[in-house]
Amino acid sequence: MDILSGLAADIKNQVQHLFDYEISQEHLIINPTNKEFEGDYTFVVFPLVKQLKKSPQDIADGLGKALVAESQLVTGYNVVKGFLNLSIDSKYFLSVLKGILGDENYGQHPDNGQTFMIEYSSPNTNKPLHLGHIRNILLGWSVAKIASANGYKVIKTKVVNDRGIAICKSMLAWKKFADGETPESSGIKGDHLVGKYYVEFEKAFQSEYKSWQASDDGAQAYKENGKEGELEENFYKRYKNTYFNQFSALGKEAREMLIAWEDNQQETRSLWETMNGWVYDGFATTYKALGVEFDDIVYESDTYLLGKDTISDGLETGVFYKKEDNSVWVDLEDVGMDHKIVLRSDGTSVYITQDLGTAAVRYDKYKFDRQVYVVADEQEYHFQVLFNILKKLGAEYADNLYHLSYGMVDLTTGKMKSREGTVVDADVLMEQVIETARDSAEERGGLEGLQESEKADIYRKIGLAALKYFLIKINPRKRMVFDPKESVDMQGTTGPYIQNAYVRIQSILRKANGEKGAYSDDTALENAEKDILVMLLSYPDVIKEAFAKYDPSTVANYMYSVAKSFHKYYHDYRILSAETDETVSLRIDICKAVARVLEKGMDLLGIEMPSYM
RNA sequence: GGCCCCGUAGCUCAGUUGGAUAGAGCAACUGACUUCUAAUCAGUAGGUCUCAGGUUCGAAUCCUGACGGGGUCACCA
Numbered sequence: 023m024d025i026l027s028g029l030a031a032d033i034k035n036q037v038q039h040l041f042d043y044e045i046s047q048e049h050l051i052i053n054p055t056n057k058e059f060e061g062d063y064t065f066v067v068f069p070l071v072k073q074l075k076k077s078p079q080d081i082a083d084g085l086g087k088a089l090v091a092e093s094q095l096v097t098g099y100n101v102v103k104g105f106l107n108l109s110i111d112s113k114y115f116l117s118v119l120k121g122i123l124g125d126e127n128y129g130q131h132p133d134n135g136q137t138f139m140i141e142y143s144s145p146n147t148n149k150p151l152h153l154g155h156i157r158n159i160l161l162g163w164s165v166a167k168i169a170s171a172n173g174y175k176v177i178k179t180k181v182v183n184d185r186g187i188a189i190c191k192s193m194l195a196w197k198k199f200a201d202g203e204t205p206e207s208s209g210i211k212g213d214h215l216v217g218k219y220y221v222e223f224e225k226a227f228q229s230e231y232k233s234w235q236a237s238d239d240g241a242q243a244y245k246e247n248g249k250e251g252e253l254e255e256n257f258y259k260r261y262k263n264t265y266f267n268q269f270s271a272l273g274k275e276a277r278e279m280l281i282a283w284e285d286n287q288q289e290t291r292s293l294w295e296t297m298n299g300w301v302y303d304g305f306a307t308t309y310k311a312l313g314v315e316f317d318d319i320v321y322e323s324d325t326y327l328l329g330k331d332t333i334s335d336g337l338e339t340g341v342f343y344k345k346e347d348n349s350v351w352v353d354l355e356d357v358g359m360d361h362k363i364v365l366r367s368d369g370t371s372v373y374i375t376q377d378l379g380t381a382a383v384r385y386d387k388y389k390f391d392r393q394v395y396v397v398a399d400e401q402e403y404h405f406q407v408l409f410n411i412l413k414k415l416g417a418e419y420a421d422n423l424y425h426l427s428y429g430m431v432d433l434t435t436g437k438m439k440s441r442e443g444t445v446v447d448a449d450v451l452m453e454q455v456i457e458t459a460r461d462s463a464e465e466r467g468g469l470e471g472l473q474e475s476e477k478a479d480i481y482r483k484i485g486l487a488a489l490k491y492f493l494i495k496i497n498p499r500k501r502m503v504f505d506p507k508e509s510v511d512m513q514g515t516t517g518p519y520i521q522n523a524y525v526r527i528q529s530i531l532r533k534a535n536g537e538k539g540a541y542s543d544d545t546a547l548e549n550a551e552k553d554i555l556v557m558l559l560s561y562p563d564v565i566k567e568a569f570a571k572y573d574p575s576t577v578a579n580y581m582y583s584v585a586k587s588f589h590k591y592y593h594d595y596r597i598l599s600a601e602t603d604e605t606v607s608l609r610i611d612i613c614k615a616v617a618r619v620l621e622k623g624m625d626l627l628g629i630e631m632p633s634y635m
Numbered sequence: 636g637g638c639c640c641c642g643u644a645g646c647u648c649a650g651u652u653g654g655a656u657a658g659a660g661c662a663a664c665u666g667a668c669u670u671c672u673a674a675u676c677a678g679u680a681g682g683u684c685u686c687a688g689g690u691u692c693g694a695a696u697c698c699u700g701a702c703g704g705g706g707u708c709a710c711c712a
Binding site (some may be wrong): 056358 | 637639648649654660667675676710
């Protein structure tokens with residue numbers, strides 16, 4: 023039997039019996055008892071005071087007495103102010119323990135028959151993945167895992183932004199400057215090579231722009247368009263896009279390339295395919311290193327024309343309206359927003375047009391019950407607009423869409439900007455954390471008997487655990503500062519700290535060799551053991567809560583508290599050399615249960631557990 | 636300026652469907668390894684929970700208003 027629901031039922035009955043009062047669910051508040059008090063669970067009696075017109079002390083006292091007498095679960099109580107602290111019979115905790123050990127999928131909620139769709143990662147193909155992508159990817163992966171643990175059928179997807187002006191810039195620079203360089207010829211990973219030429223383009227463009235600024239035309243533009251008192255520097259920063267579109271020779275070439283691509287021109291298409299191919303090979307390596315996968319990959323080149331049908335339908339039903347210049351708009355003032363464009367005056371799509379189309383196609387294909395988009399918080403407004411348009415269009419799934427908005431990652435030196443070369447590269451970063459894990463493991467020793475390949479695998483697991491836990495322990499919506507030193511910390515609230523608890527258990531289990539004696543159902547438990555079991559018992563609820571909030575940090579923080587409790591227990595109690603064989607068996611079982619929850623919970627965060635460290 | 640998010644110890648963060656004396660980690664200092672892995676444990680020190688009102692038996696948590704920081708408001712994606 024479940025302790026909590028049993029306890030709730032017993033309390034409800036006794037309140038009815040003693041005071042002739044039916045307690046409502048919202049007033050039936052039961053929490054694990056705080057450390058500094060005696061007891062396992064605490065019932066808060068304050069909400070009853072008004073109704074029953076008795077003092078908190080009297081209510082708690084009467085209820086405590088009755089529970090000890092009538093409830094199988096309760097063996098003792100004490101009252102502090104309006105808090106009734108209840109001690110639970112050890113045998114119920116032993117049954118919790120048996121339940122965990124007997125359930126290889128402990129924490130997994132039953133299949134609910136619903137489909138959960140999640141879009142994450144969604145990279146551009148003109149540059150490699152960086153730290154910001156890692157946060158996105160880890161969040162997406164983890165929410166997908168958590169959804170699955172909640173009984174959903176999960177479909178993980180990403181939209182690859184494989185077309186557009188950005189990739190054309192890389193292509194153009196490659197044609198101009200690369201002299202036929204390939205990943206094979208240069209030994210550079212494909213996505214990095216393409217990124218290199220994106221940077222080359224930017225350099226060439228900047229130098230072209232600089233000379234233009236010094237020219238008469240440039241000076242003229244500043245004179246005519248500069249705002250009152252605006253510094254030249256600021257003006258030219260602001261004016262960059264205009265320059266690119268109207269005056270730049272490189273800009274013109276890049277745009278021509280885009281048009282050639284849209285016209286399906288052979289040479290451009292073939293270069294595009296080649297370079298994107300390099301990028302995909304590179305991405306595949308990075309995703310694999312991060313340990314993530316996708317079920318369905320959508321390429322923007324296949325979908326960028328989608329959504330136009332949706333626009334014409336919307337025009338007919340009056341959701342959209344056309345301006346004189348032929349551009350199409352939606353009026354969102356009734357939901358507190360502006361008018362937004364959904365189709366350009368030349369009839370081409372804007373970003374949101376594609377999103378409208380993609381959402382519709384995706385729903386037709388999968389009939390998802392919920393869909394989450396994992397995208398940075400700078401796009402919050404965009405998703406508000408998207409969801410509201412879908413609502414207006416009468417899409418039945420519109421209410422089941424959610425934008426999981428996460429804060430951007432800053433560096434200690436400021437914002438990451440790819441144009442300014444201040445990004446932290448994903449591949450380099452992973453390499454570094456693994457290297458750091460190796461250094462500190464070698465310094466510490468303890469892996470002597472293992473093969474080199476086993477050691478390398480352990481360093482990888484530890485390094486990635488440090489990095490991943492560092493990123494995912496923080497509430498997604500908070501902007502975070504990435505300090506490279508802290509990200510490889512392996513002490514305190516870190517991935518390796520949690521791994522270490524697991525490794526200690528593995529070590530014990532290796533040394534346990536065989537069963538000792540069975541322990542009986544009324545073996546007494548130490549308070550520390552009850553505390554651990556109370557915590558393990560709450561694991562399925564943690565999974566539920568994490569999904570309800572779409573927040574993996576809930577799981578991360580819980581994992582830390584489990585590991586912390588175990589470390590203390592390990593320090594305070596002997597396990598293999600406990601007083602009796604029965605106690606040894608009991609403690610080994612507790613270790614096994616802790617290990618099970620640690621391993622499963624960390625898996626939800628995409629973190630692997632080593633057997634040694 | 637409108638809308639959204641954030642503000643808790645020196646630093647990084649938990650805690651926010653209202654519950655006990657607001658918790659961790661890092662950094663600092665002290666102690667514990669011939670004993671199951673010290674990537675550990677224990678202790679000291681560190682707080683007007685940004686501020687001001689309000690609701691409540693009870694507010695870091697809910698409401699109102701300030702203040703500070705960030706994001707966004709493109710025929711960009």
